[in-house]
Amino acid sequence: MAGQLIDAAGKPTPAETAQAGRPISDGPLAVALDDIAISFAVKGRPVFNAVAPTSLHVNEGEFVAIVGPTGCGKSTLLNATAGLLAPAGGTVSIFGEPLVGLNARAGYLFQQDALMPWKTALDNVAIALEIGGMRRGEAVAQAQDWLKRVGLARFTERYPHELSGGQRKRVALAQMLIRQPKILLMDEPFGPLDAQTRQIMGTLLLRLWAQDRKAVLFVTHDLEEAIALSDRVVIMSAGPEARIIGDYPIDLARPRDAAEIRLDPRFHALHRMIWNQLKAEVAKTYGDDMDGVEATS
């Protein structure tokens, strides 16, 4: 099992090397969240302000990771960008246009299993194209190609329950990427996986992303994962009234291997720096109770 996964993930490709470096942002921002506030009205209780007015900008081709303690509203921010949730205040702009309804230019990778259990891996990926009106034959051919890219060429006819958690995530990744969305939204996508598989998936994600850089909003509670993958790490405070309390550029060279990069001295320096500042902020938000903080070093 492990051998096969490592094979599939492989080493960073030349494509990633060629496009390495910080993205240039001439055009409009891929994602612009301005003074976003998100509240939930629960019957019989005061309105819960999950996210206090906060702003976040993501350039085209930029990989931004949002880190924060569990339940701080990171996912809520992501759902607002996806259009799955309407913010109580502020504006969401996608490539300069205000977002109306669902974000058709975004692909979403969920933390939980989101594959249709009644479809095979192949059908789960092909359907993403078929609903756009593509002929079945062509959609299947492309889906096969994508499953190969995520290392599942031999598992196309399996149903989700016949795949491991990591393999299901690979199918979901192919399902999201096959539509070539301009923006990738990921909500702790590798959260349910074991540490080893998470790193392999991280490397795979970086490799696929490097081929055709999209704007990425990657939510995680794991600071190490955030640094290993992203161009920028954004820290959110604990909710309620969560807000962004830190924004750190990650100047690690690409291509990266999500596992090996953790041995890099610069990685440690960045991690120490962010955590030192984060610790104080998080302690403030939590008061004396530090138990809930998961982004520990």
Next chain:
Amino acid sequence: MKLHPVKLLFLQILVAVVVLAIWHIGATVPIGGDYLLPEFFFSKPLDVLSRVVELFVSGTIWKHLWITLTETVLAFIIGSVGGVVIGFWFARKPVVAAVFDPYVKMVNALPRVVLAPIFMLWLGLGIWSKVALGVTLVFFIVFFNVYQGVKEVSPVVLANARMMGMNERQLFRNVYWPSAMSWMFSSLHTAVGFALVGAVVGEYLGSAAGLGYLIHQAEGVFDVTGVFAGMFILAAFVLVIDWFVTRVENRLLVWRPQAASEQN
């Protein structure tokens, strides 16, 4: 602990042999001048067997089997279609569901047998009164399962499908429908079983053909052999239908973990 298949089969047959032997001895060997199982009340296994053979050889049974099968299938189809349609409608329109909720509960709480005479009055003694009885049984099982199936669609799967760009029609086809069907198929055995119960009970209460009629006729003339023969055929009939349903179920629910593990 798992038995070897051959040993298991042997033990299963042994149970039948022992029961039949006790039945046979009780009915034919007097103990202290008295029969333990008087033939008048219990018949004899060999008599029952020869009656079953006779029914098949003479061909009279086929008509009755056919009628019962037709009623069962019709009740199942009509009840299922109704259940699916109404189930979907209620699940997608919570207001409708809320309005009808007390009435659905009320009708479902009613023992359906009491409806049989009404149906006979309305639809006559032919097959349709039995079909109607079966439909009232099948409908609610399918209805509740489809309703649940649509309601319990995983919100994540749904959000994912929406993000993929599915419109309402595509969501119906790719998400709601398969989910509802999986719930419905999981109750397939119960639904088909109830369709058969409706048919047989209906026949029993008043008809001119069918397995229920056969058993009822035999009972009417104290023909215990006939009653047992009818029961035996009915049981075998149910087993055949059940086997068929299992085949269909395994075919349709191949994507489900349980179905797959049963196949292996």
